[in-house]
Amino acid sequence: MNTVNVPDLSGVVRALNQVTRNQEVLGQQQVALHGAVSTVQRNQDNTQQELLGLKAQFVEYVRRDELRQNLQLAQVQILEVRGELGDKFGKFAEVRELATGTLQALDAGIVSQGAIRDLSEELMLRTPGYWLAPALIAVAAWIRDEPELATKAIGEALRRDNDKASLFFALVLRRHQRDRATAAWVRQYAARQDPAKLSPEFVVVLDAVSTGTFGREAKPMLLEQMSEWYGRMSQDQDTVDRQVGRWAKMIDTMRRPVDARYQLLPVLSPTWPQLKDMFEGATVHGATEEMLRATFDTPVPQSHDLHVRVDNILDGLVRDFDAEEAPYRKREAWLQAVVNADGDHDVAKKVMAAEDPLHEQTVDFLTLLSNAALHGDRAGASPGTQRFTLALARDWLVQGAGRLEAGNLASMPSRVELRAEGWTGWVDGDTDEQRLVGSLSEHVDRETEKAVSAVRMSGAAQVAAVFGGLALLVALLSAIGGASGFALFMLVVAAALGMWAVFDIRALPARRAEIRRKGDQRRVAAVVKLRGAIAELVDLRGEWQREIAKAQSLRTFAEGLTATAFVATAPDQLRGA
Amino acid sequence: MNNRSDSAARIGRTTGSIAGVGTKVLSGGRSARYLRSLKALDGAGKLATADISELVDAVHREFADKFCSTPVGIVARCYLGAPYEVHTLAMDGSIISHYRTGEALPHGMDRARSLAESDHYLAIEVYPDRLVCVRPDGSIVLLESDR
Numbered sequence: 172m173n174t175v176n177v178p179d180l181s182g183v184v185r186a187l188n189q190v191t192r193n194q195e196v197l198g199q200q201q202v203a204l205h206g207a208v209s210t211v212q213r214n215q216d217n218t219q220q221e222l223l224g225l226k227a228q229f230v231e232y233v234r235r236d237e238l239r240q241n242l243q244l245a246q247v248q249i250l251e252v253r254g255e256l257g258d259k260f261g262k263f264a265e266v267r268e269l270a271t272g273t274l275q276a277l278d279a280g281i282v283s284q285g286a287i288r289d290l291s292e293e294l295m296l297r298t299p300g301y302w303l304a305p306a307l308i309a310v311a312a313w314i315r316d317e318p319e320l321a322t323k324a325i326g327e328a329l330r331r332d333n334d335k336a337s338l339f340f341a342l343v344l345r346r347h348q349r350d351r352a353t354a355a356w357v358r359q360y361a362a363r364q365d366p367a368k369l370s371p372e373f374v375v376v377l378d379a380v381s382t383g384t385f386g387r388e389a390k391p392m393l394l395e396q397m398s399e400w401y402g403r404m405s406q407d408q409d410t411v412d413r414q415v416g417r418w419a420k421m422i423d424t425m426r427r428p429v430d431a432r433y434q435l436l437p438v439l440s441p442t443w444p445q446l447k448d449m450f451e452g453a454t455v456h457g458a459t460e461e462m463l464r465a466t467f468d469t470p471v472p473q474s475h476d477l478h479v480r481v482d483n484i485l486d487g488l489v490r491d492f493d494a495e496e497a498p499y500r501k502r503e504a505w506l507q508a509v510v511n512a513d514g515d516h517d518v519a520k521k522v523m524a525a526e527d528p529l530h531e532q533t534v535d536f537l538t539l540l541s542n543a544a545l546h547g548d549r550a551g552a553s554p555g556t557q558r559f560t561l562a563l564a565r566d567w568l569v570q571g572a573g574r575l576e577a578g579n580l581a582s583m584p585s586r587v588e589l590r591a592e593g594w595t596g597w598v599d600g601d602t603d604e605q606r607l608v609g610s611l612s613e614h615v616d617r618e619t620e621k622a623v624s625a626v627r628m629s630g631a632a633q634v635a636a637v638f639g640g641l642a643l644l645v646a647l648l649s650a651i652g653g654a655s656g657f658a659l660f661m662l663v664v665a666a667a668l669g670m671w672a673v674f675d676i677r678a679l680p681a682r683r684a685e686i687r688r689k690g691d692q693r694r695v696a697a698v699v700k701l702r703g704a705i706a707e708l709v710d711l712r713g714e715w716q717r718e719i720a721k722a723q724s725l726r727t728f729a730e731g732l733t734a735t736a737f738v739a740t741a742p743d744q745l746r747g748a
Numbered sequence: 749m750n751n752r753s754d755s756a757a758r759i760g761r762t763t764g765s766i767a768g769v770g771t772k773v774l775s776g777g778r779s780a781r782y783l784r785s786l787k788a789l790d791g792a793g794k795l796a797t798a799d800i801s802e803l804v805d806a807v808h809r810e811f812a813d814k815f816c817s818t819p820v821g822i823v824a825r826c827y828l829g830a831p832y833e834v835h836t837l838a839m840d841g842s843i844i845s846h847y848r849t850g851e852a853l854p855h856g857m858d859r860a861r862s863l864a865e866s867d868h869y870l871a872i873e874v875y876p877d878r879l880v881c882v883r884p885d886g887s888i889v890l891l892e893s894d895r
Contacts, residue, residue: 408772408773412890570889573881573889574890576868577863577868577889577891580862580868583866
C-alpha cells in the first residue's frame with residue numbers, strides 16, 4: 172500500500188503547489204480589480220458632479236433665453252402701443268400744443284388774432300368732444316374782446332369737462348395775474364371735489380400749490396382745504412392702513428440681492444431661503460433712505476418767471492390726464508415695467524401691483540398724495556410736488572417701513588440647520604463651532620467605521636472555508652477507513668477551498684485601508700465646508716444687523732421732513748408776501 | 749413667577765366682549781410715564797402689591813385718557829434670564845406672568861412672541877385684531893390688521 176502511495180502523494184503536492192501559485196496570481200488579480208473598481212467609482216462621482224453642474228447651467232440658460240424673449244417682445248409691443256396712442260389721440264396733441272403756443276404767442280404779440288381764431292376754430296371742428304378746443308376758442312375770444320363768444324365757448328368747455336376746464340381757466344387767468352378771478356375758479360373747482368373720489372388731475376392743484384403758482388388768494392384757501400381733508404381722512408384707520416400698506420409694498424420693492432460671495436451656506440443649509448429673504452428684506456431701509464436723500468438733495472429747477480411756471484403746469488394739465496388714453500397708458504406702463512425688469516415678468520408684476528392706484532380713474536386724497544410722492548413724474552407731479560407730498564406722506568412711509576422692520580425681525584429663524592454628508596446640525600444662540608465640527612467629524616468617522624466593519628470575508632469564501640473543513644474531515648475519515656483514493660481527492664478539494672478562503676482573508680486589510688483613507692478625505696472636506704458655512708453665517712448676520720439698523724436712520728430722516736418747508740412762493744410774491 | 753393657567757380663561761372672556769367691535773388703537777407715541785411703567789413691570793416680583801397696581805394703573809390710564817381701546821395684553825422680553833423668556837401683562841386681571849422658552853402664551857398673545865424677543869421693541873401690545881410694537885423711545889408701529 173505504502174509503496175503505491177508515495178508517487179501519488181508527490182503528485183498531490185505538485186498539484187497543491189500549482190493551486191497555491193494560481194491562488195496567489197488570483198489574489199493579486201483581485202487586489203488589482205479592487206483598485207480598478209475604486210477608480211471607476213471615483214470617475215462615476217466626478218461624472219455625476221459634472222452632470223449636476225451641466226444641468227444647473229442648462230436651467231440657467233433656459234431662464235435667460237425666456238427673459239430675453241420677454242424683453243424683446245415687450246420692446247416691440249411698447250412701440251405698437253405708442254403708435255396706437257399717436258394714431259388715436261394724435262389730434263389731441265395738436266390742440267395741446269396750441270394751448271401753450273397760443274398763450275405764448277399772445278404774450279409776444281407777433282401772431283395775428285385772426286390766425287389764432289382760425290386755427291382754434293378749425294381744431295374745434297376736428298376734435299369733437301375734446302374739452303380743450305372750446306377752451307382755446309374762449310381764450311382767443313376773450314383776447315379779442317368778444318364776450319358773447321367767450322361765454323358760449325366757456326360754457327361748452329365746462330360742459331365737456333368741468334374740472335379740467337375750470338383749472339385751465341384758473342391757470343390762464345393766473346398767468347395774467349388776475350388773482351381774484353383765479354381764486355373764484357379754484358374755489359368753485361375745490362368745492363365740487365369729493366376727497367374720497369378725486370380724479371388724477373388733482374395732482375395739478377398740488378403742483379400749483381407746491382410751486383407757488385396759484386396766487387395769494389387761491390393758495391391759502393387750497394392749503395386749508397387740503398389740510399382739512401387730510402385731517403378728516405387720517406381719522407379713518409382703514410384708509411390710513413391702506414396707505415401704510417402701499418408704502419410698505421413700495422419700500423419692499425427696493426430689496427437688494429444678497430452678495431454672490433455666499434456659496435457654501437446656500438448649499439449646506441436648508442434654512443438658506445429664509446436667511447436670504449430676511450437679509451434682502453432688511454436692505455430696503457438703507458435703499459429707501461438713499462432714494463429719499465436723492466429726492467431731497469437734488470435742486471428743484473424752478474423758474475423765476477411766473478409765465479413759465481404756469482405754462483409747465485398747463486402743459487401737465489392738458490397732456491397727462493385724459494381718461495380715454497388711460498387703458499393705453501396702463502398697457503404702456505406694464506410693458507415699460509417688463510423692459511425695466513429685463514424681461515422678468517415676476518418683478519414687473521410686483522412693480523405694477525405696487526403702483527396699481529396710479530392707474531385708477533378716481534382716488535381718495537390720501538392715495539393721490541401717495542401716488543404723487545411715490546411715482547412723481549408718472550403721476551404728473553413735478554419734483555417740487557413730489558417733495559411736498561413725500562413730506563405729507565412721511566408718517567405712512569415711517570409706519571410702512573416699521574411694519575417691514577417688524578416683519579423682518581419676526582422672520583428670524585430660531586435656529587439655522589446645516590447638513591453635510593448625511594449629518595444634520597443646528598446653529599442657534601449658543602452654538603459652539605468647535606462642538607459642531609466635532610459632531611460632524613464623529614459622524615463621518617462612525618460611518619467610515621461602519622463601512623470598515625462591513626468589510627469581511629465574502630459569503631462564498633466563508634462557505635468555502637466550511638466546506639474545506641468538512642472535506643478535510645471526510646478525507647481523514649476516508650483515510651482511516653482505507654478508501655485512500657477518495658481520501659486523496661477530498662484532501663485536494665479541502666486544500667483548494669482552504670486556499671481560496673485564505674486569499675480572500677488576506678485581501679481584507681487593503682480594502683479596509685482604502686475605505687479609511689476615503690473616510691478621512693470625506694471628513695476633512697466636510698469640516699472645511701462646515702467651517703466655511705459657519706463663517707458665512709456669521710458674516711451674513713453681521714451684514715443683516717448693519718442693514719436693519721438703518722431702519723432707525725431712515726425713520727429719523729423721514730420724521731424730519733415738514734411739508735410746508737417745500738411749498739414755494741410765487742415769483743410775483745417774493746417780497747412781503 | 750407662577751404661570752396662571754386660569755388667567756387664560758379670564759382673558760378669553762374679556763376679549764370676547766372687545767372682539768367684533770372695531771378696535772380704536774391709540775396712534776401716536778406712548779407717554780414717558782407709560783414706558784417707565786412697562787420697564788418697571790419686569791422686576792415686579794420684587795415690588796409690593798400696591799406698587800404693582802400703581803404701575804398697572806398707569807398702563808390703563810395711557811389708553812383710557814385718550815378714549816382708546818385697551819390692549820388685551822402686553823408681551824415683553826423678560827430680563828429675569830433663563831429659563832424665562834417673555835412676560836405678559838393680561839389687562840383684565842392685571843396679572844403678570846412669566847413664561848419659559850417653548851412655553852405657549854395664552855389667547856392670541858403667542859403671535860407677539862417673536863417680536864417681543866427682539867431688543868428693537870420695549871413691548872408688544874396685543875389687540876383682538878392687531879399688534880402694536882412699542883419702541884423704547886415711545887414710537888409705535890401698527891402692524892396690519894388680522895381681519
